[in-house]
Amino acid sequence: MARLIAIALTAAAPPAVAETTAQVIERAAELMRARRHSEALTLIDAELPKRMGDVERGKLLYQRGWIQSLAGRHEAALATLARARSLVAETPERMLTRARAERRADRPAAAARTILNLRELFPFEIAKLDEDWLYALDRDLTDRRNADIRFALVSMLTARGYTGGRAVPGAASWVLRDTVLGLVRRKRLAEARALLPRATDAGIVVGMMVDRQYEPIWPDLEAMAGIGAVKAFAAENAAMAAAHAAAPNDIEITTAYLLTLATLGKEAEALAISAPLVADMAKVEAQGEDAFWLVDRHAALLGATGRVDEGEVLLGRLLTINFSKHRELISMAINRTALLNNYDRPAQAIVAANWVGAKDASAGTEYAWQLVRAALSCAHATLGEPAKATAMLDEIMKRPSEGYAAATRALLCNDRLDGAEKVILERLAAPEHRTAMLVALQNYGPGRFGKARTEWDRRLYAVRDRPAVRAAIERHGRILSFAAPRTYWGGF
Helix, strand or coil, rough: CCCHHHHHHHHHHCCCCCHHHHHHHHHHHHHHHHHHHHHHHHHHHHHCCCCHHHHHHHHHHHHHHHHHHCCHHHHHHHHHHHHHHCCCCCHHHHHHHHHHHHHHHHCCHHHHHHHHHHHEEEEEEEHCHHHHHHHHHHHHHHHHHHHHHHHHHHHHHHHCCCCCCCCCCCHHHHHHHHHHHHHHHHCCCEEEEEEHHHHCCCHHHHHHHEEEHHHHHHHHHHHHHHHHHHHHHHHHHHHHHHHHHCCCCHHHHHHHHHHHHHHCHHHHHHHHHHHCCCCCHHHHHHCCCCHHHHHHHHHHHHCCCCCCHHHHHHHHCCCCCCCCCCCCHHHHHHHHHHHHHCCHHHHHHHHHHHHHHHCCHHHHHHHHHHHHHHHHHHHHHHHCCCHHHHHHHHHCCCCHCHHHHHHHHHHHHHCCCCHHHHHHHHHHCCHHHHHHHHHCCCEEECCCCCHHHHHHHHHHHHCCCCCCHHHHHHHHEECEEEEECCCCCCCH
16 A cells, blocks of 8 residues: 555656756856856756757857856857857847957957947947946057057947946046047047047046147147146036036036045035035945945045044944945945055054955955055055065065056055156056056145155155156156146046
8 A cells, every 4th residue: 555655646746847948047147156157067068968949059058158258268168159149149148248258368359349249230238338348348459459449449439429327527538538549540630629628527638638649639638628737627627516416416426526626626615515425324335336435535535634533434434334245345445544544544554454454355356455565565664664564565566567556656655766667667668557657647736645645755756757767758748737736636
């Protein structure tokens, strides 16, 4: 009888339901989110030999190719994605997967061509493209061998009015800048000049005014920006004021408006705008990263107006928000160390830097960790602890290209002027770093910093005026004086 019951129960058990292709892809996606790429790949590979239509197989192969890309198997990824493309119709998501894989495989020109093809097939998708990714692709294309495809990419973005989906005036202004550069290089100066009135970002205008690549239109830039770029700073502030009046609850616009006000010496007005918005940390957390940057800007303004301790306390409150959930807070944590170092609080800067350093290594990029090391090095140097300062500096200089700004800062605060000269010359020689370095080397109004940071700035200018650096500046740009305080401009 027992045997018959067992047979009956077995017969009544429902058959196992096979997973659909979509379910397999979702399971693989969950494994990918957990960084379990090998398991995800095994899952997909077990599914592929099964009988299925071309569309299902193509979907699986797209997933497989992206997993291979994330795992660093770039050539295999591109081959898999090419096969997938032959089986299923194009969609924006599939084209973006290919473009991302191409960039990861160090094929920036191929990635740019894929984005240009996206514009042909799905023009309205261009506005949705992630700006950080596009900017990184643009930087990858700085080699002159990619000049034509880079120009095609930024020209297309300019023609589409690309803003990265942001309402802030001057959003994604690097697109306009690089389009102007491409026109200047091709001696299409009338077209370049016609775009200049759209350059509402004063930072972009200043960069073009000091970079010799834009020399043919320097007279036009000077006429538009005015002596010391006073008209550019005023125009940017007016645009921000209008945008803020139209959208007072837009956090990104408000944050940008604070800087334009501060540039004009209106810190009190800026602080009055932001103070009520940073008081409630629960609300700040609910608003997310844009609100974190608003708090960061408010803290910097407090420091610049002599309220350093209030700024440090405010950032401390911000950093009580769940860090594991909001990894972007590492930027604000690093800026807290800068605030303390800039205003002669080296012991507190060490505590703040060690707080960041205690986080998991995956919490930040190598660039971020280089800035943490620089903060520690500078703080120890200020405290007269050369052994500890040098230990951090040595770590930075093992990989200076991973954070040229951190290397420059650490060398200056340790009074290693020969080393600083070498790094500055490297930055001036590299097209992707040149404009930022030129901007840092300009003459600005006095910065309101503590004694240590003021001395670091003095050393920067001393290195700038060395013959080799002056010659490099003359080769690649020029030095001007700008009507903006170094407190907010010319960070190195």
